[in-house]
Amino acid sequence: DTGVSQNPRHKITKRGQNVTFRCDPISEHNRLYWYRQTLGQGPEFLTYFQNEAQLEKSRLLSDRFSAERPKGSFSTLEIQRTEQGDSAMYLCASSSTRGGTRGGEQFFGPGTRLTVL
């Protein structure tokens, strides 16, 4: 296992289009997080899953955003009717609550950079 992977790495789209990103976590990790990061800022929490259940969503996650983790493995983040303000790096992270770690160590993927024209 080589870590968390995200696809695509870069996405350029026109305003109003829908986009979907994929995250493949480390295989034995039961928690998966999505973050958004803009230039000069730290990652902002969007949502997280424990197995297939989406347990928390940020107020940042408007109705245009939806995330799924249907089988408790990979996850997708879809943005509908993209706006220029959605331009950012979208980061995925995974962690494990097993073995006493409580999910404290998150392993991040390389991110998907979204540019909305």
Added chain:
Amino acid sequence: QKEVEQDPGPLSVPEGAIVSLNCTYSNSAFQYFMWYRQYSRKGPELLMYTYSSGNKEDGRFTAQVDKSSKYISLFIRDSQPSDSATYLCAPLYNFNKFYFGSGTKLNVKP
């Protein structure tokens, strides 16, 4: 008020210097304090974390937490050019939701 405040830098130091990176936070319920390092165009990676107040040392890195003043520090001894990155603090009270500072960009000059 933001949950976490962090000086964005950039902080430029010569190789071998001792570096001090700091954060303040507002939520007294925070009890875990994480430090992440992020290289350009990469995702963050966990450096170390501490629970409650006190110090924790790991090689050249020391994390320090003062809960009474809501102040978190990361010290890097004998800094190396490979330490050049953005350092993010992330205090939290459970592992469901992480709050990251804006990051301090560090440049260690050879």
